Amino acid sequence: MNEAVTKWWGWGEEGRRLELSDRAVSMLREMVGPAEPSPRVELDEVAMPEARDLPDSLRAIAGEVGLLVAHDQRVRRAAGRGYVDLVNLRSGRLPQAPDAIALPADAAEIVAYLGACGRDGVAVVPFGGGTSVVGGVTPIAGPHHAVLSLDLRRLRTVDVDRESMTATLGAGLRGPEAEAALRAQGLTLGHFPQSYEQATIGGYAATRSAGQASSGYGRFDELVTSLQMITPVGELSTLATPHTAAGPALRDLALGSEGTLGVITQVTARVRPAPQARHYEGFFVADFQAGVAAFRELAQAGTLPDVLRLSDEEETRTSMALSGTGGTTRAALDVYLRIRRRAGGCLVIAGWEGERESLERRRAVSTSTLRSAGAIALGQRPGRAWLHARYEGPYLRDELMDRGYLVETLETSHEYSRLTELYAGVRDALRKSLSSGGASSIVNCHVSHVYPDGASLYFTFIAPARPGREIEQWRSAKTAACAAIVAAGGTITHHHGVGVDHMPYMRDEVGETGIEALRALKERLDPAGIMNPGKLISSGARLSAA
Numbered sequence: 001m002n003e004a005v006t007k008w009w010g011w012g013e014e015g016r017r018l019e020l021s022d023r024a025v026s027m028l029r030e031m032v033g034p035a036e037p038s039p040r041v042e043l044d045e046v047a048m049p050e051a052r053d054l055p056d057s058l059r060a061i062a063g064e065v066g067l068l069v070a071h072d073q074r075v076r077r078a079a080g081r082g083y084v085d086l087v088n089l090r091s092g093r094l095p096q097a098p099d100a101i102a103l104p105a106d107a108a109e110i111v112a113y114l115g116a117c118g119r120d121g122v123a124v125v126p127f128g129g130g131t132s133v134v135g136g137v138t139p140i141a142g143p144h145h146a147v148l149s150l151d152l153r154r155l156r157t158v159d160v161d162r163e164s165m166t167a168t169l170g171a172g173l174r175g176p177e178a179e180a181a182l183r184a185q186g187l188t189l190g191h192f193p194q195s196y197e198q199a200t201i202g203g204y205a206a207t208r209s210a211g212q213a214s215s216g217y218g219r220f221d222e223l224v225t226s227l228q229m230i231t232p233v234g235e236l237s238t239l240a241t242p243h244t245a246a247g248p249a250l251r252d253l254a255l256g257s258e259g260t261l262g263v264i265t266q267v268t269a270r271v272r273p274a275p276q277a278r279h280y281e282g283f284f285v286a287d288f289q290a291g292v293a294a295f296r297e298l299a300q301a302g303t304l305p306d307v308l309r310l311s312d313e314e315e316t317r318t319s320m321a322l323s324g325t326g327g328t329t330r331a332a333l334d335v336y337l338r339i340r341r342r343a344g345g346c347l348v349i350a351g352w353e354g355e356r357e358s359l360e361r362r363r364a365v366s367t368s369t370l371r372s373a374g375a376i377a378l379g380q381r382p383g384r385a386w387l388h389a390r391y392e393g394p395y396l397r398d399e400l401m402d403r404g405y406l407v408e409t410l411e412t413s414h415e416y417s418r419l420t421e422l423y424a425g426v427r428d429a430l431r432k433s434l435s436s437g438g439a440s441s442i443v444n445c446h447v448s449h450v451y452p453d454g455a456s457l458y459f460t461f462i463a464p465a466r467p468g469r470e471i472e473q474w475r476s477a478k479t480a481a482c483a484a485i486v487a488a489g490g491t492i493t494h495h496h497g498v499g500v501d502h503m504p505y506m507r508d509e510v511g512e513t514g515i516e517a518l519r520a521l522k523e524r525l526d527p528a529g530i531m532n533p534g535k536l537i538s539s540g541a542r543l544s545a546a
């Protein structure tokens with residue numbers, strides 16, 4: 001996608017928006033109260049630190065392409081797309097920004113850049129789609145005197161091995177570009193996170209992306225068979241083989257490393273034939289626990305649909321209230337008319353893809369389990385509406401922020417035996433934090449990924465933003481939720497990554513020995529500490545979670 005038509009202050013294409021109907025706005029105000037509209041500054045009004053001088057060695061590597069240093073180029077790579085990022089961008093106050101942007105053409109140029117940055121004390125932030133929502137691309141200099149953003153957009157190769165059903169993909173390919181290249185050969189990667197329109201192959205790998213169809217196609221880390229990562233001390237490559245018993249998997253050290261160990265330049269991943277057919281439909285279950293129990297039965301029986309989502313009662317109600325958005329209106333209202341006479345209730349979306357006969361067999365088994373659990377079939381309209389709107393959430397967030405609302409998401413996962421505890425703990429922590437001062441809030445949750453032993457929980461919370469104190473308000477809610485996750489023994493992140501936001505909780509995630517092992521790995525692969533400073537693990541003492 002051409003950078004010139006993407007928003008610098010929000011999500012996706014410039015000019016594309018998801019308008020709220022008057023009815024939806026009215027119902028939102030009834031649910032959480034009015035908010036003070038939040039105007040955006042113009043791009044040329046954004047204030048950020050002056051660019052620091054960079055060594056001539058970097059300019060020599062850039063050659064004719066040159067280093068990008070213009071105001072707009074720096075702004076576009078100064079932040080990800082988390083709530084704090086957007087507040088800073090929209091208000092025109094950026095606390096950090098890269099001093100220049102490089103566009104390496106291949107792995108050899110990346111080797112040269114990392115060598116020069118290591119010698120001259122320049123921090124390096126690998127940059128793909130810039131969609132991190134946890135501060136993963138924040139340009140922190142650390143102890144270094146400047147920051148170079150390494151934009152990987154020129155790494156866009158595609159090489160398909162039809163016999164092995166794998167594809168070697170350049171890290172700079174955006175999701176739709178990779179999928180279009182594969183579809184031209186009748187294939188699919190099957191990886192569709194909500195960030196799909198903007199995110200890159202390298203970003204998928206660096207953050208262990210999950211994808212909305214992970215039940216059918218697998219998480220991205222499960223798809224990757226080999227990769228290449230350029231570290232400051234040399235290239236780390238793994239064999240293109242389906243399995244090896246040769247020690248701990250170096251591939252898994254690179255997956256999820258978030259640019260802190262090196263730059264992932266390409267991955268080889270399993271692909272499949274593009275599906276002949278798709279069938280998505282909606283169901284209605286009595287309550288959240290009944291839905292989770294049905295999902296557990298499906299997972300443990302090996303009969304999961306390719307996509308399976310369960311909205312809790314509040315998310316189901318909120319979806320109905322905001323049904324005047326995008327293309328979901330008629331289908332959402334259809335669901336609402338069917339369920340409005342019931343107290344409570346939860347919406348389920350299930351989807352199957354593949355060869356037609358196989359799809360129908362799998363669907364019959366799955367729907368039988370759902371009906372045995374008391375699910376009411378709602379037909380295909382809700383499923384088709386979800387499929388049509390599957391990438392619209394960030395656009396809705398832009399619209400709500402324009403109207404003065406805090407909108408944020410977080411996710412976690414746990415085993416079934418403690419999932420209820422985790423769900424209640426995080427939900428209650430968010431409500432308590434957001435209600436301080438008497439304010440109202442919405443705390444939605446849905447199950448987004450399902451496994452035989454547990455499931456993920458994806459929370460969305462909405463409240464009137466406190467003008468001038470938006471980040472303080474966000475930090476209070478985020479800290480409360482993370483503390484609840486840690487107390488319940490859940491993971492601090494299921495698929496958003498660690499970045500800056502979750503780094504204080506990594507010791508709770510992996511333990512003291514785990515932190516020391518990760519720190520030792522970084523010190524060996526990145527001795528000068530230039531790779532994406534301030535992310536994943538702290539370089540010294542534990543950061544306060546407060």
